[in-house]
Amino acid sequence: AQSVSQHNHHVILSEAASLELGCNYSYGGTVNLFWYVQYPGQHLQLLLKYFSGDPLVKGIKGFEAEFIKSKFSFNLRKPSVQWSDTAEYFCAVKAGNAGGTSYGKLTFGQGTILTVHP
Amino acid sequence: NAGVMQNPRHLVRRRGQEARLRCSPMKGHSHVYWYRQLPEEGLKFMVYLQKENIIDESGMPKERFSAEFPKEGPSILRIQQVVRGDSAAYFCASSPPGTGGPMGTQYFGPGTRLLVL
Numbered sequence A: 001a002q003s004v005s006q007h008n009h010h011v012i013l014s015e016a017a018s019l020e021l022g023c024n025y026s027y028g029g030t031v032n033l034f035w036y037v038q039y040p041g042q043h044l045q046l047l048l049k050y051f052s053g054d055p056l057v058k059g060i061k062g063f064e065a066e067f068i069k070s071k072f073s074f075n076l077r078k079p080s081v082q083w084s085d086t087a088e089y090f091c092a093v094k095a096g097n098a099g100g101t102s103y104g105k106l107t108f109g110q111g112t113i114l115t116v117h118p
Numbered sequence B: 001n002a003g004v005m006q007n008p009r010h011l012v013r014r015r016g017q018e019a020r021l022r023c024s025p026m027k028g029h030s031h032v033y034w035y036r037q038l039p040e041e042g043l044k045f046m047v048y049l050q051k052e053n054i055i056d057e058s059g060m061p062k063e064r065f066s067a068e069f070p071k072e073g074p075s076i077l078r079i080q081q082v083v084r085g086d087s088a089a090y091f092c093a094s095s096p097p098g099t100g101g102p103m104g105t106q107y108f109g110p111g112t113r114l115l116v117l
Helices: none
Strands: A003-006 A010-014 A019-021 A023-026 A031-038 A044-050 A056-058 A064-068 A073-078 A087-095 A112-117 B005-007 B010-013 B019-024 B031-037 B043-050 B053-056 B065-068 B075-079 B088-095 B112-116
Touching (some): A003 A087, A010 A019, A019 A112, A023 A031, A031 A073, A044 A064, A073 A087, B005 B088, B010 B019, B019 B088, B019 B112, B031 B075, B043 B075
Parallel strands (some): A010 A112
Antiparallel strands (some): A019 A073, A023 A073, A031 A044, A031 A087, A056 A064, B005 B019, B019 B075, B031 B043, B031 B088, B043 B053, B065 B075, B088 B112
């Protein structure tokens, strides 16, 4: 079974600071990787996803993530955060091999709350 | 195009009562997933359904919890005889036909916050 670990529970930054949120997963096979964001009072939205190919993935709102297979990591980055990036961020994985019945489910990390001060 | 709809957004029940949570997937979507988020934890998978079929219920508690996705109407997550430990946020997600596999993207609803007194 897969598992996901997000290193930081709460990150506090000032505007224009750079951001990196850690995500490590545990799974013996191929995985597909996702970052979701939940703004205050809103539903989860997809930021970006990795299935295959270039391990550096660009998402919406200036976010990017790098898949490092040897480290089982998929860290989220943004060069310069804004106050509007204040939200909770979730890393998630899905088994990448079709077959069986469990490939539909996402396994989430615990979430990282990002607070950006103006 | 309306997103995934969940209702009610907030639900208060007393111990022993039943809770019914509804999820209407995005138009044209035929796959529905339910997740539960306990306080201070991430989302945990509960069940994956297609129309009239339960595909994967490996995350569902063995007792008191059931889910359905009928041919017509929303998906329902039903919790019988609720206990305080059932207090959580319950999220529904949906995806289009043919995307229940590893590369399908799930679109989430706003969640139902259940409080058991």
